[in-house]
Amino acid sequence: MTFTLTVLGAATPYPRPDQACSGYLLRTDTTTLWVDAGPGALANLQRHTRPDRLDAIWISHTHADHTADLLPAYYALLFADLRPPHPIPLYGPPGLADRLETFLASTGPNPASAAFDVHELHDGHRADIGDLALTSRAVHHGLPAFGLRATHRDKTFAYSGDTGPCPALDDLATDADLFLCEADSAEPTAHHCTPEDAAAAARATRRLLLTHIGHTLTEEQAAERASAPTARQHDTHHIG
Helix, strand or coil: CCEEEEEEECECCCCECCECECEEEEEECCCEEEEEECCCHHHHHCCCCCHHHCCEEECCCCCHHHHCCHHHHHHHHHHCCCCCCCCEEEEECCCHHHHHHHHHHHHCCCCHHHCEEEEECCCCCEEEECCEEEEEEECCCCCCCEEEEEEECCEEEEECCCCCCCHHHHHHHCCCCEEEEECCCCCCCCCCCCHHHHHHHHHHCCCEEEECCCCCCCHHHHHHHHCCCECCCCCEEECC
16 A cells, blocks of 8 residues: 655746646555646656546646646647546636636637536535545635645645645644645745744644745755755655
8 A cells, every 4th residue: 555745846936947836646556646737747747647547636726836737738638649538527726617718718619627527626625536535625825725635544645735824724734644835935924834834834743845945945944944854856755
């Protein structure tokens, strides 16, 4: 039995050479879930699996550094050499399908439902994807945004999405075996965490991994301030 997190990208707010934006792959022996789809994540995803073999996609919020690669994924699933057996389940905040269709409309009617089976998240939303049990919590990012808990048997992964400190963030992290938390800000803000905020939320978690380090911090500074490692592209972390 395996349960792993692979970092497809962690850069913000735009990709750099050899640094994709937010994207993560959760896998068990039988289930594959793509979490966030920032620019560059789709290419790195294909180092591990084909997009048409995904069991589902989960999106934290609609900012481009977390969603932009849904657009080429749409074309890959419908107009290339991939053969998905059905639309890929896509879990995301309200309005995500409309955003996709606005971009896709330039080439004619392209309903999101042709490639994706869209499910809108709400606070407390639950879904079973293969042998993963997902719970989404609304967090504070100035627009509809969500964090994630994914449980496989007796092991739990938690992900902050983008958020400032809030009770839901603490709830997400509690008793998680691995907590992936953003640390975008050097100074306290309402809509992002500092490294200290991430560490505080992780008090009741077993292991903290920092991601989404903002331009006002180096990875080394963030790691030192939170006393935790940072997510590195292509690294795989065992959850259970």
